[in-house]
Amino acid sequence: MRLTRRAALQAAAAAPLASPFILPRNAVAQQKPSELRLGISTFLSGPASVFGVPGRNAADLIIEQFNSSGGIGGVPLRSVVIDEAPGVDFLLGECRRLAQNEGVDMMLASISSGSCLAVAPLAEQLRMPTILWDCGTQRIFEENSYRYSVRTQANAVPEIVAPLLYLMRVKPDFRTLAVVNQDYAWGRDSWAIWKAAMDAIKPGVRVVAELFPRFGATDFSTEITRLQALRPDVILSTSWGGELDTFVRQAAERRLFERSTFVLPLAESSLERVGRTLPEGVIVGARGDHWFLHPTARDGELLKNFTQSYRQRFNLYPIYPTFHMAQALYGMKAGYEKAIAANGGSWPSREQVMDTMRGLEFQHLTGTMKIRDDGQGLEPMLMGVTRHVEAYNFPVLDQMILYPPDLTMNPTGTKGLDWVRLLTPAAVQRAPAPIAYRA
Amino acid sequence: MTLLLLLAVLDGLAYAALVFMVAVGLTLVFGVLRVLNVAHGSFFAIGAYVAATLGTAAAATAAAPVLALPVLLIAAILVGGVLGPLVEKLLLSRIYVKDHVLQLLVTFALFMILEDVQKLIWGVQPIFQDAAVKALGPVEVGDIVYTRYQLFLLPGVAATTLVGLMWFLRRTLTGRVIVAVTQDREAATAMGIDAQRVYLLTFTFGTMLAALGGALASPTSSLVPGVGVNMIVLSFAVVATAGLGQIEGAALTALLIGLGRSVAVYFAPEFEVVIPYIIMVLVLLVRPYGIFGSPELRRV
Amino acid sequence: MMGRSLTLPTLLGVALLIGLAASAPWLKFVFTIALAKGLAVLGILLLLRAGQVSFGHALYVAVGAYTVAFARPTVGDVLLLLPLAVGAATIVGLLVGLFVARYRDIFFGMLNLAFSMVFYSLLEKLYAYTRGTDGIRVIPPTIAGLAFERVSYEWVMLGLSLALAVGLGFLARIFLASPLGQALPAIKARETRLEFAGISAKRVLLVSYVASAALAGLGGGIIAMTTLHVTPLLAYWTHSGELVFIAILGGGGAVLGPFLGAAVFELVRVYAAAAFPDAWQMILGAVLLGIILFASRGLWGIYEDLTTRRAARP
Incomplete structure (x- = not known):
């Protein structure tokens, strides 16, 4: 098949218009969305996948649980998982794609501290609500203040x-x-x-x-x-x-x-x-206030059910990455619910959600934790x-x-x-x- | 001070043995096929994973402790015997006529594929099967407790392999055929040697050695995704330093790297990571074709 | 002998790039990174013409990127930062090149690998200066004295990278057609004859090596100013391998190859990782394998085959 110059020019002119799969999803602000899309960055390859995959598994499990009881404010959740192993340049490109093409409403990032340090400033620029779910570096909130990032766990x-x-x-x-x-x-x-x-x-x-x-x-x-x-x-x-x-x-x-x-x-x-x-x-x-045999929470239904479901499905006991993921999801849910209540029932804006999460105290699988005014989480x-x-x-x-x-x-x-x-x-x-x- | 040096030597020996086992296969393959096999590290990793799986199965049987060591050898032969010919026939034989760069990239592509294959088969949870180490037990040197596995088995297997290979390459017909092809492919073919068969044989053998290296490494450490990656770079450094197809060079280089690394941990820990590269650069400065290498005849 | 005209494919490529970036804003970032990598791969191309593969060019990408990161607090403008990145990479390239240009084939490749891994270790270990694996943040620089907010900044960076890619690609073409550039394939084919002709093969290779280091340093500088965060992974050997991968994917036949290869590589990686987050590496490997086995002149080779007018047979 020969590609003539004319054909090539015609194709080039038509291409950008004829590629719907890369056009961005219409972002409808403040109206209740049909689903709440979560972008999750974790390690799916390389040595850190020993945390990354349990984190992803916990997310799948908990999102299912949330959805079976109606989701958040009646809106079901859907996760889009990306692998942060290829490195920072790949992750930043993916964050942009998730924000602009997939219409993700909230990002959960990351395991690697380097990734978090790179993502937090980008989140500010993209106005993307971001929860730092596992990285431990204390430098994030010590060296800068971010409106669009909070952390639902402690730090180093x-x-x-x-x-x-x-x-x-x-x-x-x-x-x-x-x-x-x-x-x-x-x-x-x-x-x-x-x-x-x-x-x-x-x-x-x-x-x-x-x-x-x-x-x-x-x-x-x-x-x-x-x-x-x-x-x-x-x-x-x-x-x-x-x-x-x-x-x-x-x-x-x-x-x-x-x-x-x-x-x-x-x-x-x-x-x-x-x-x-x-x-x-x-x-x-x-690394925090969690363990599957947590002394004060182990008799509670929440932890017992979770441990049992997790073990049944993945054949392992939950470890701290799974609890960190749980904290992020429970925190997110609490934040949205509080913002919705403050709104009298209507869906909150991104800024509202993030501002609500500051100072938020919420319950998770093994206890209660609080997020400080600077976005840093506090847990025993x-x-x-x-x-x-x-x-x-x-x-x-x-x-x-x-x-x-x-x-x-x-x-x-x-x-x-x-x-x-x-x-x-x-x-x-x-x-x-x-x-x-x-x- | 001397005590520390002695300890450093003992520690370095086991590591050197492992490095040699992995690198010698690559040296052979490179010497004969002139292909730098990036996937060599993947064969290492797969050998380790298979050894761990077989070891776990063997540990469940009644004859448990006795089987721990032979299992390692069986794993290596299995992996090498299956993957070696498969890869050579399906992939490598198609690219012998192509550019060197392309050959290398084919192995790089294979490495990428095999990394995910490992993940799909064995998952991401670290796997540890140390029956072999436990079977041999600890031994005390002065005040320090070592394992017999690291002090005796690893260096022993490496030394046996070295001697065995040297004998094989010098004294048997097949071995000498391999050496001939390494030195001058064209002349060897002109003498009636079937180069294709030699390639297949050498590649299979090299793969088995890589897998054996992996199998030997598996009882001492956790197997995680990416365990083969560092071995690749290390093996490359050894091959370049040793000289084309030079078994003895590989042994000497492995020893230098093992001992160098050990001594560094004691006296200059921050340099430990770069020791292999420093050794390579220093050797190539003085002997540009590797320790025992010689300049290749090039066409004019 | 300049070969066939590249004007039309270049114009088409630029138009396509800008069109796609306009319709999908997130692609601006991807394409800028691809163009930066393409510049580094252009350098690899020069060495490939001489039959030498460097497995350590990520070193120069990292040198360029970290130069920008270190200099940014004192130097605020792109027009100053980029030359600094190129300058640093050139100096390092000269120092390393003086050593490695004496070697060929596997020794050349492995020595480059060694230097890049030593640099990687230095970046990781000199924690007090480099923040190790956490990396260094780069505050967006001004461009020709003007500060831009995010969207316009990304457009300007993309435009700048396009201009540099086209300009340097053109220069590379001229270089490859020049006597010095024509000596490169001679190193691959019959180096001794080149020496007999009175041309120092070592000098030829060194010049090309330093040029390739400069190109890679420029690419690294652009990456630093686009991702706004540099980490030691930029110097890791798998990134060097990636550059060689892209060189073959794109095809070494023309200077457009590296950029074509880089764009396709980034896009394939994004879509493979999105569709198969657990198996994207396998897919990339399979793509590479496919190209080598069935289209060994790369994507550019495929394009050439599609567009060559068949000669009329008598």
């Missing part, structure tokens, strides 16, 4: 301060510490916060090793040998996912757990996978030590303490890294009493 500061306070309570006399963190922003940031806080609360601790294995490392033998030789009292690691699993197993095989106390702030997500390989007495965190931090019980073939948390936000989160307008330097030993004692595990 409480996620690190709570384990430190817990360690101080459980093992107040430790002298030496070593850190083994993944070599990327989270690994570095979390260590910076820990070190500053530790030096303020317990000055004089000797850091015998600062090890930052490559992100995605599959072998920690050298690091483990060094740690065996150095014999620190405490070993801290904010690793997650497959790397944490590997580190735990390799350390267990070489009996490193016998020599040092481990503090693993993100280990709740690995408990089911590593099973009894993780011994008792390890300090474990859950669950900490505990591992214990092996009959009922499960993986460790559960015992001696749990729910650290309230006022003990662990820096106030609005301050920088986390500066605030932690002002902590004092008294902060350790102000924690609530531990709750034992109940069978």
Whole structure:
């Protein structure tokens, strides 16, 4: 078939008009939409998919549940999921496409802190309501203020301060510490916060090793040998996912757990996978106020039903990414409902929804949380030590303490890294009493 | 100080062994086919996943601990024996006549496809099957606890493979045919060697070695999507440093990288990641065709 | 020998691009990124003519992007930032090129890979300066002294990228037709004969290498000013692979190939990822495979085949 010049010119003239699938959906403002479209950015490939996919699964489950009881304000929800793995330039293009072509009403972004840092300014420009559902960087609301973004979870500061306070309570006399963190922003940031806080609360601790294995490392033998030789009292690691699993197993095989106390702030997500390989007495965190056996919420219907449905469908127990997704969706629902009520029943504008979410207090699967005026979420931090019980073939948390936000989160307008330097030993004692595990 | 160095050497050996196992297959394939197989890392990953799956199945049987190690070898042979000929016949044989760049990109495309195939088959949850390590148990060196797997098995298998390959390539007819094709394809074909058969054989063998590397790595670490990606870059660095098709070069390079990395973790941890690249650049500065490479005759 | 006229396809391409961008505003961003990548791939094309594949050109894209990111707080205008990006990439290209231009084939490819991965590690590790994997935010610069709000900014960036792509494509064409450019295929075919003719192959390759680094740096600068956020991933080896992928997809036959390939690549990736979020990588790989096996001169080759007037047979 030959393509003549004439044919080509004609085609080129006609093409933009004849391609309806790329024309934008008509955005109808303030009228109740036929459906509420949610754009969800998560990791569907690469190592972080160990969080990304459970997050997506939780979204599917909860959206179904919401829709079966009428949706939000009578409007059903529909999600459009995108993979943030290809990188920031891809994600930003996708956000634009979702906003302008798919007519998405709200974005839920992202797992990677780099993605969140890039998306928040874009959301302001596009006037796209955005909920930061999982990324932990405290820099977002510390360095800028955003009208169109809120966060329905805590951030790196409480996620690190709570384990430190817990360690101080459980093992107040430790002298030496070593850190083994993944070599990327989270690994570095979390260590910076820990070190500053530790030096303020317990000055004089000797850091015998600062090890930052490559992100995605599959072998920690050298690091483990060094740690065996150095014999620190405490070993801290904010690793997650497959790397944490590997580190735990390799350390267990070489009996490193016998020599040092481990503090693993993100280990709740690995408990089911590593099973009894993780011994008792390890300090474990859950990045927030959630766990499928949450001490105060575990008897409530909401959590029980969710855990059961999730387990039935996906064959796994829910971990913190699923709870973070739940918090985002429950928060969104509460925000819309409050705005609708304030409107006397009519559908709110984007600005109204976002302004309503500031200062919002809402209930989710495992408790209640609040969003501050600057958009940052406040949630208690669950900490505990591992214990092996009959009922499960993986460790559960015992001696749990729910650290309230006022003990662990820096106030609005301050920088986390500066605030932690002002902590004092008294902060350790102000924690609530531990709750034992109940069978 | 000497103690630290000794520890560094012991740690480096296991890592070097793994790197060698993966890279030697790629070196062979590149030497014979002159194709830099990006999908080599995928074969590594698939070998690891299959070994883990078989290992889990074996762990459920009565003969459990005894099977843990042979399972690794079986996985490698299975993966190599199936994927190798498949890929060679369906894909590679069509592109031998094409440009080198195109050949490389075909393997890059294959790598992209296989990444998603892994995800579709095994999912995204980290998989860990360490029966083999547990079967061999720990061993103490002074005050430090090592696993027998890393101290004895990995270096042992690597050394055996090296010696076996050297013997195979020097002393058997098939081996010498492979060497001949590596050195001068045209002359070898002129002597009556069926180059196509040699390609098929070498590629299958190289794939098996990659899969064996993966199988050996799987009991020590979690398998997640993307586990093959870093191996690719590392293997490339080894191949370039070793010299075309040079088995001994690959062994030496793997050793340098393994030990270099270990020592770096002890004395200059921030450099650990870039050690393979620094080694490559330094070697190529001094010996532009690789450690044991020699200039190729080029047409004038 | 300049080959067939590219005027009509270029005009068609530009018109199509602008038309699509006008009807679907979100495409402005995609196309600007595609044009920026196309510039980098244009550089790869130069090296491909010499039969050399660089697996590390993402290095120069990252150098350009991070130069913009670092310079932005002090330098506010695009017309200053872009030359800075190009300048930085050129300098790095010269330093690296002096070393790698001595090597060929796999060694050339792998050494480039090594340098790009070292740079990637530096970007990740020098956390205090580069913010590591979190990346650095770039505040939208002024363009010729004028500040634009979002929509007009995106249009101007797209226009600027188009102008640069067309202009540099034209220059590349002239370069490839010049004696220096004609020496490049000679390196691929019979390098020793080139030396016998008195032309230093190393010098030829070095000039082309530095030119390709400059082009990639320009592309990186544009990416930084479009995404407004730079991360170390820009230097990762898979991005280098992506550039080579685009080079083959587009086809090395003409300087339009890189831009055609980049546009199609970005569009395919977006639509594959939208339709199959769990399998987009597989689809991209299959597309590449298809092109190589059935249309190895790339999209440009397909276009050429469609539009060649068959010679009349006697």
